[in-house]
Amino acid sequence: MQQSDTPELTNTVRQAQAGRESAQRELIIAYQRRVAGFVYSVLGRTDAVEDVSQIVFVKMIRALPKLDQPAQFEPWLFRLAKNACIDHLRRRRWQQLFSPLEQEEHAEIAEIPTSVDSEELDALRHALSQLKPKDRALLALAQEGYSQNEMAEATGISVVALKARLHRAREQLRQYYEHAF
Template sequence: MRHEPAPDLAATIERARAGDQAAIRTLIELYQGRVGRFVLAMLGDDSEWEDVAQATFVKMMLGIERLQAGDIFESWLFRIARNASLDHLRRRRWRRLFTSWEPHHGEVAAPVREIEDRRLVQVERVLRKLPVDQRELILLMRENDWSYGDLARITGVTATAVKSRLFRARSRLRALMNGDES
């Protein structure tokens, strides 16, 4: 099932595709919170999540004129965010391999997010234990009730693979939430 944007949103997307800078700013304002939360959840407590979210919107601005149809805007935008997040995770992994540990590195305190709901804290912690391909599907589903086809377009795999990964992700998430670490 394809999600049709609201009429005013559809018009804003069309104006942005035509190069209207005010429409592009409007789209950024409308989606910055959702994209930011998605990127932050994908990267964990990475202090560079804002840079990755910003890079997502830069790529959106550069590519929106080539977007084939406005009704796929949202899945297209989240695919950009997903790819930017995965690229960052790959670069971060390489940097860790080639960055030496210094004694002062242990003194840097990780940022603490104050979240009152214990269940939410547990979900966020458990999400980080999922493999990236499973975690991204759970996070995308948390943002929107995407169809398997939409998720397939965003992740670049088949709808069958999405169903399988989502089933495994939900099963693993349920097991981890119930304290089954196996």
């Protein structure tokens, strides 16, 4: 499932590092859905996914020359995504302090789920929103199918610490979700 080990990906990353636009475009196309899904999992809002994903890819292109190990591109990219999400949440928190009425207007806009009971989906979204952004990022990486080693590398923590935080995040999510019903 993970592409981070493939020689083709490593070659594409090296070409992108050298400034080849077609290689950069190839990386963006290959990862845009996964990054957007990750961003949505962390933020829990569709209105910011496109903007934050775009920020991730702009940062990726700017920072690619500094990536020392092209084979580690994927965990590095998702670390950029995690940091961009956290930055966005911090900015949003400050904006909420200064414009609470505007936030209430946006809160009225809701998507209609198609295959999941809307009460369950709302409860899950609410439960996820109660978690710390870093914990939501861990759960999103786990949902994407990353190994614990890859997740630890992407988040910059040890595997032991990752296991503990992931367990704690799942337990908190379960408690928040059960409390919603």
